[in-house]
Amino acid sequence: MIPTEATEISLSDGEAEIVFFGARPDPTTLIGRWEFFDLVDWRGQTGSKRRGESRPNAHGGFQADSVWRESRAVSFGARFIGVSLVQTRAAIDELSAIGAERPVTIKVTEPEGATTRLVTVESVKPLDRRARQFATVAVDLFAADSRRYAVADDVLWATTGAPSEGAGLVWPAVWPLVWPGGGSSGRVELVNSGLAPSAPVFRLLGGFSSALITCVETGGRIGFARPVPDGSIVEIDTAERRAIMDGQSDVSQWIRWREWDVVPGRQSRSFQFDPVDPIGEPKMQGRVLSAWW
Structure with a gap:
């Protein structure tokens, strides 16, 4: 277990949120609120998925080109001191309900900041056998992606319009020359300040008949081959390999090329936006969450 100096934990399913506060010397300050202890496996590295293949006529085995x-598994203990048995039981019921049917986001706040993971709640086990106002539970969670990420609400979207030319200089000109501005490269730069690779998310704001996203450094392409009317938004999550239009319709079948790129740790990537048959002022927004192991 890698030690952590977490000061707060929260579990949120997008509609409800439960906050667990760090241990206090005086437990009476936490009456009516959850307290956590023994946060396990939040930091550190998980095992490799590699299974060794021996060399038939040589020492050792074959060396892998990459490691996955x-x-x-993340777990912590929690305590609740209620003003009554009824309040304590209601708190346990609320904790048992969050994450019962869908994944939740766990956010852990430490002195250097907060990071998150998407997890499923494996179990919430009350450890007290007696009915009383003081309750202790064990919370077991499972993160399919072992990385932890920056808090999404703290990361801004980078925005660009379609590529456009700047204004030219009219000759003959009078010195000193003042070059006109304007124009757009049609690119966004996404920076991952963490130590683990992270997959970006893009938003395509209509209108256009189709659009292409190209990673400048690698040449990887993601195309969207369906008209998007002015005012509609298509969000492409490269980690999930999925596209959603206007927050409700799955339009992943219209993704083309699917040359998914990640932003390596401590690096940045630039992405080019090229809409076809633009209507109005189509735009692309991009965001990557810094990631750590």
Whole structure:
């Protein structure tokens, strides 16, 4: 177990949120609120998924070109001191309900900042056998992606319009020359300040008949081959390999090329936006969450 100095934990499913506060010397300050202890496996590295293949007529085995990491189990203990038995039981019921049917986001706040993971709640086990106002539970979570990420609400979207030319200089000109501005490269630069690779998310704001996203450094392409009317938004999640239009319709079948790129740790990537048959002022927004192991 890698030690952590977490000061707060929260579990959120997008509609409800439960906050667990760090241990206090005086437990009476936490009456009516959850307290956590023994956060396990939040930091550190998970095992490799590689299974060795021996060399038939030589020492050792074959060396892998890349390494893939296993998922992660996260757990912590929690206490609740209620003003009554009824309040304590209601708190346990609320904790048992969050994440019962869908994944939740766990956010852990430490002195250097907060990071998150998407997890499923494996179990919430009350450890007290007696009915009383003081309750202790064990919370077991499972993160399919072992990385932890920056808090999404803290990361801004980078925005660009379609590529456009700047204004030219009219000759003859009078010195000193003042070159006109304007124009757009049609690119966004996404920076991953963490130590683990992270997959970007893009938003395509209509209108256009189709669009192409190209990673400048690698040449990787993601195309969207369906008209998007002015005012509609298509969000492409490269980690999930999925596209959603206007927050409700799955339009992943219209993704073309699917040459998915990640932003390596401590690096940046630039992405070019090229809409076809633009209507109005189509734009592309991009964001990558810094990631750590």
